[in-house]
Amino acid sequence: MTPGLRSDSGPRTARDPVTRTGVAGGGSGPAGAAGTGDRPASAPLGGAADPELSTGALRGPDLARAALEAARAAAKARGRGPGRPRRGGGAGQSRRRRSWSGARPDDRDPQPLGRLASRLAADRGWTDRLAGGQVFGRWATLVGADVAEHARPVTLRDGELTVQASSTAWATQLRLLQRQLLAKIAAGVGPDVVKRLRVQGPAAPSWRKGPLHVPGRGPRDTYG
Template sequence: MSDKWDPDGVDLAKALVARAKANGRAGGARRRSRVGRRSSTGVNASSGTGWSGPGHDDRDPQSLAAAVEKLANEHGWEEDLSVHGVIARWDELVGPDVAAHVTPERYEDTVLTVRADSTAWATQVRLLAQELVRRLNTAVGHGTVTRVEVQGPQGRSWTKGRRSVPGRGPRDTYG
């Protein structure tokens, strides 16, 4: 370009068009060589830049259910989510009478721990434990629950209240 100022910008425009044509010739050859070199991840194999085509792609919008399912599969949460789903539907699976007196507390290593509000209900659920395992495995998947551990009501705590005493407490009361 010349050192003179061009009020119409003709020289500048000509220079830009010439540069674009030169880049276009080189880019056109490069573009033709990239066709068909898309990797399975949708990333251009030669340059590493992503580009999308008319087919399905991981970057396409997805439903919330599909995104949550993919997240659970990636982290191995399927079993935990299904067990927590069963706990949410506890009264449907065991019936309203049992659900009123027995609540699930935790699930670890295929063992479901439940707590009964009385020793009578704890004994009743212990007798029905195999039926409960069968129902839970039907709802969640075979082998997910292998055993139901039943705990009775919690014992009284002597550490709080008006009549608590400092020190060892009422140890001699129980023989």
């Protein structure tokens, strides 16, 4: 035996290489018995290739495109394909708009402030109080500048408006014009706001000067 050489029949160690001579489908070596041969490690044992495992040789944009196709295929297999809504949305899922608003006015359009205030007053039951306030605020516009100069509204309770005139003559004149005044007020603020009109003369001044007084004839016609 030549020094430095070892016979093939001698014992093998764990470091000795093993030569695989088998091919796919069979062979004399251990690899041939398994039927794998020199097949790449990334190839599956059988059937179609998995898109998530067959991207080892791809680089750059091709790898990203292959990953996207794999994700689409997995989503389609789970029943969540493109255009298919999810079933059983939770409480926090937003509702989609079923229809678009057209060119005509819609409830979602910006509304004027006056219309919103009127709607709020109607919902809260403030319509009658606001109408009564308009009688006092628009008194000169409702009855005219001539009447407003010599008479002013005092109170409004249960549909009865109390008006105080500047003199006895104007108090008599307002009693004669009561029907016309009620019609003007109804046309300006609405019906059933002022149902009756009570006219008073000018307030008489008090002549009492202290806790003691003597009853007399009272104020004359000058004070109503």
